[in-house]
Amino acid sequence: MDEPRTILHVDMDAFYASIEQRDDPSLRGKPVIVGGDGERGVVCAASYEARRFGVHSALASVIAKRRCPHAHFLPVRMSHYVAVSREIFAILRDFTPLCEPLSIDEAFLDVTGSLRLFGGGRAIAEAIRARIKEELDLTASVGVASSKYVAKVASDHDKPDGLVLVPFGEEAAFLAPLPIEVFWGVGPVTAQTLRRLGIEKVDDIQRADPALLEARLGNLADHLGRLARGQDPRPVQPGRRRKSMGSEVTLGEDCADRDALAGHLARQASTVAFGLRSEGLRGRTVVLKIRRPDRGLVTRSETLEHPTDDEVVIVRTAKRLLAEKLPMPAGGVRLIGLQVSGLDPADGQLGLFGASPETEKRRATLKGADAVRRRFGERMIQPASALGHGRRTEASPQAAARAEARGRVKPRPPGGRDEGQSGTSRTNERGRS
Amino acid sequence: MRFRAGCREMAEAVGVIASTVATRTTKPTLQNVFLRAEDGILELVATDLEVSLRLKLAEAEVDKGGEVLVNAARLSAVLRAVEDMGHVDFEADGEGNASVKAGSNQYRLPTEDPEDFPDVPGFDVKKPFRLSYPDLTGLFKKTRYATAPDAGRYAMNGVLMEIDAERLRTVATDGKRLALAERPMPEDAAESLKGGERLRVVVPPKAMLLLERVVDRVIREESPALEAGLSADGRILSFRTGEAVLGALLVEGEFPPYQDVLPEGFEEKLEVPRESFLSAVRRANVLNQGRESLAMVFTFGGDDVEIASSDPNAGDARVAFPLPWSKKKPLEVGFNPALLIEGLVAMDAEEFTLELKDSKSAALLREGDEFLYVVMPIQIV
Numbered sequence: 001m002d003e004p005r006t007i008l009h010v011d012m013d014a015f016y017a018s019i020e021q022r023d024d025p026s027l028r029g030k031p032v033i034v035g036g037d038g039e040r041g042v043v044c045a046a047s048y049e050a051r052r053f054g055v056h057s058a059l060a061s062v063i064a065k066r067r068c069p070h071a072h073f074l075p076v077r078m079s080h081y082v083a084v085s086r087e088i089f090a091i092l093r094d095f096t097p098l099c100e101p102l103s104i105d106e107a108f109l110d111v112t113g114s115l116r117l118f119g120g121g122r123a124i125a126e127a128i129r130a131r132i133k134e135e136l137d138l139t140a141s142v143g144v145a146s147s148k149y150v151a152k153v154a155s156d157h158d159k160p161d162g163l164v165l166v167p168f169g170e171e172a173a174f175l176a177p178l179p180i181e182v183f184w185g186v187g188p189v190t191a192q193t194l195r196r197l198g199i200e201k202v203d204d205i206q207r208a209d210p211a212l213l214e215a216r217l218g219n220l221a222d223h224l225g226r227l228a229r230g231q232d233p234r235p236v237q238p239g240r241r242r243k244s245m246g247s248e249v250t251l252g253e254d255c256a257d258r259d260a261l262a263g264h265l266a267r268q269a270s271t272v273a274f275g276l277r278s279e280g281l282r283g284r285t286v287v288l289k290i291r292r293p294d295r296g297l298v299t300r301s302e303t304l305e306h307p308t309d310d311e312v313v314i315v316r317t318a319k320r321l322l323a324e325k326l327p328m329p330a331g332g333v334r335l336i337g338l339q340v341s342g343l344d345p346a347d348g349q350l351g352l353f354g355a356s357p358e359t360e361k362r363r364a365t366l367k368g369a370d371a372v373r374r375r376f377g378e379r380m381i382q383p384a385s386a387l388g389h390g391r392r393t394e395a396s397p398q399a400a401a402r403a404e405a406r407g408r409v410k411p412r413p414p415g416g417r418d419e420g421q422s423g424t425s426r427t428n429e430r431g432r433s
Numbered sequence: 434m435r436f437r438a439g440c441r442e443m444a445e446a447v448g449v450i451a452s453t454v455a456t457r458t459t460k461p462t463l464q465n466v467f468l469r470a471e472d473g474i475l476e477l478v479a480t481d482l483e484v485s486l487r488l489k490l491a492e493a494e495v496d497k498g499g500e501v502l503v504n505a506a507r508l509s510a511v512l513r514a515v516e517d518m519g520h521v522d523f524e525a526d527g528e529g530n531a532s533v534k535a536g537s538n539q540y541r542l543p544t545e546d547p548e549d550f551p552d553v554p555g556f557d558v559k560k561p562f563r564l565s566y567p568d569l570t571g572l573f574k575k576t577r578y579a580t581a582p583d584a585g586r587y588a589m590n591g592v593l594m595e596i597d598a599e600r601l602r603t604v605a606t607d608g609k610r611l612a613l614a615e616r617p618m619p620e621d622a623a624e625s626l627k628g629g630e631r632l633r634v635v636v637p638p639k640a641m642l643l644l645e646r647v648v649d650r651v652i653r654e655e656s657p658a659l660e661a662g663l664s665a666d667g668r669i670l671s672f673r674t675g676e677a678v679l680g681a682l683l684v685e686g687e688f689p690p691y692q693d694v695l696p697e698g699f700e701e702k703l704e705v706p707r708e709s710f711l712s713a714v715r716r717a718n719v720l721n722q723g724r725e726s727l728a729m730v731f732t733f734g735g736d737d738v739e740i741a742s743s744d745p746n747a748g749d750a751r752v753a754f755p756l757p758w759s760k761k762k763p764l765e766v767g768f769n770p771a772l773l774i775e776g777l778v779a780m781d782a783e784e785f786t787l788e789l790k791d792s793k794s795a796a797l798l799r800e801g802d803e804f805l806y807v808v809m810p811i812q813i814v
Contacts, residue, residue, distance in 0.1 A: 305582060305583060348728070348767075348811050348812030348813070349609055349769060349809065349811045349812075350609075350793065350809040350810055350811070350812060351608050351609060351809060352606060352608055352609065352610070352611055352689070352694045352795070352807065352809055353587070353608055353689050353690070353694060
């Protein structure tokens with residue numbers, strides 16, 4: 001084995017909910033739930049105050065409300081979280097370029113090469129936490145260890161606002177008392193199998209007869225054995241790229257109205273396209289996804305000639321898939337979503353003949369719209385065809401205020417839009433006040 | 434109808450016909466070959482509505498005239514299977530069946546009524562002129578890969594062909610690179626174009642591929658006589674060689690103003706050995722798995738140019754290639770490697786001239802006076 005590495009796992013605490021509490025001090029110390037609050041809404045994030053009542057992400061909002069009726073329910077402000085996330089990653093990359101994002105609020109850092117400069121794993125972890133606190137007024141939990149796996153377990157060990165360092169050579173001892181669920185790849189079913197073998201804690205695996213484990217668990221035995229000793233040779237991969245970007249909504253009630261569904265798609269396309277442009281990406285494949293009332297999943301996809309980050313192209317493709325490729329399930333649709341995959345960085349290829357005046361006009365329109373979205377929230381600018389749809393899952397006071405603002409947006413007549421301008425409607429002056 | 438033909442000749446002709454028919458079409462009748470036997474002559478016709486082909490098979494012995502439609506792919510498969518069997522007997526019973534017999538093999542194919550088959554014109558042109566076949570195909574080979582896959586603002590999904598008594602020129606571009614090839618008109622061809630005749634048309638690439646296939650597999654001559662001309666309405670360019678007539682529906686729309694973007698030439702001119710440079714670019718490209726947006730970075734300076742490619746997922750490549758740079762200031766410029774490779778492959782000469790200006794201007798690759806390749810860089814961030 002090579003020299004021991006020093007790897008950090010940085011994980012923001014209740015990311016979306018913490019941002020909402022930060023932005024609205026009246027919410028601090030109170031249970032905050034971010035997610036859809038319609039009949040079928042789902043929790044996206046819960047503050048620690050809400051978690052005490054058994055609320056966690058992916059829980060049905062209806063149940064969350066029952067468990068924590070006094071919680072503040074807020075809609076998801078994805079573009080805002082993305083912007084904060086970018087600032088966090090900028091801080092992390094100040095410490096090492098070897099930064100592998102796992103999600104919007106989580107990353108691995110290999111700081112082995114930065115140790116001398118910044119003075120040890122703990123010092124780096126403290127410096128990162130301090131900067132995130134000072135510059136963004138948010139808290140992060142950090143795990144420091146010699147491998148990705150142990151660092152991840154460590155960051156979760158003392159959450160929120162924790163810092164746990166597992167010294168090289170003490171990985172097995174650190175893991176020993178933990179329940180087997182900490183293992184990657186151990187779900188409820190495997191956990192049950194293990195329990196039947198009398199294995200409850202990592203310690204039990206460390207002491208079990210490898211031959212017996214092998215006989216009972218097959219290939220998994222080797223994997224668990226190595227993890228139990230804290231061995232995880234996977235490198236931190238800074239280039240790990242996002243593979244797709246999507247948006248979906250569980251509908252208030254099953255819907256068979258293609259126009260209404262197309263309205264949802266229009267809104268989702270604008271969210272996804274904005275996300276792509278924010279990250280400097282373009283996608284080649286548009287995937288339409290629906291869930292039937294019986295929860296069966298149906299997807300249809302189309303690959304474009306040229307990668308795109310333009311909602312007009314995305315929604316046109318998605319609507320075509322909806323109209324031509326998707327037989328309407330009996331009873332309608334329970335969930336509708338769209339995804340763009342085959343992502344690549346928007347390249348800097350220069351053209352011989354320059355961009356066409358129409359293309360340039362379109363890029364300028366999108367840029368202006370994005371600036372408004374960044375400043376006033378993503379919902380400020382919506383495709384006209386999305387108006388009147390999909391508000392069901394968010395009904396907070398803020399959302400209502402925004403809905404009112406939207407009501408003042410003048411929709412274009414159907415079919416009256418041209419390629420260059422698209423169906424993006426503009427906010428009026430009041431939207432800026 | 435009833436005729437007998439050599440298996441191999443028939444298989445080759447129907448093979449070419451089968452590559453003409455529409456593969457994906459809303460009109461199923463276009464997947465057929467139209468067979469017509471008349472006055473002792475057998476003719477095969479196919480079209481996808483953009484390109485059409487009429488082939489007369491002189492060797493066929495027609496016993497009984499008639500017209501019939503047969504699925505081209507299936508007939509081709511049958512003939513391919515029996516191509517070593519000497520001769521084939523074809524007979525259509527006029528009731529929806531055709532029988533194909535070769536040696537001890539017998540096939541029945543369903544036929545269709547030729548009623549719905551579109552009208553395919555013959556060599557029906559205003560002012561025919563002669564062309565040198567090797568010149569024409571040579572120029573197309575040097576340019577046709579550079580077309581755009583579909584029409585955008587400009588008609589870039591075809592090859593621009595400029596013909597006058599002096600020269601034949603082809604140009605293709607997809608907006609990122611441009612290939613231009615030209616040759617002087619041979620005397621006999623120039624003769625037929627006298628009178629200031631000038632032709633400027635955009636030809637779909639499929640038409641030229643098909644013309645080559647006809648010549649290779651049916652005409653079987655290296656330099657067959659070739660005539661061309663425009664239809665009366667100016668929408669179709671037709672070629673005639675031997676007993677074959679090929680019609681190409683021209684690409685409509687405006688070809689981009691290519692003359693405006695041809696640089697005069699740059700100060701920095703490098704003489705580059707083509708094969709070894711191409712192989713260096715390929716060595717630097719081994720880790721790139723088809724990611725077009727990935728720039729290959731060329732750093733000119735000192736005695737070697739460094740060719741570097743870097744993909745955060747796949748890894749990095751660095752290749753040094755001896756190419757002295759005379760300026761003090763080094764130049765770093767990025768290109769889509771696939772575009773460079775295509776241009777280098779299209780050349781035949783041992784050396785080419787590489788002209789550069791800066792990281793935002795096109796690179797010019799010249800092969801004598803015959804071929805010019807212009808590639809725009811990718812901005813390096």
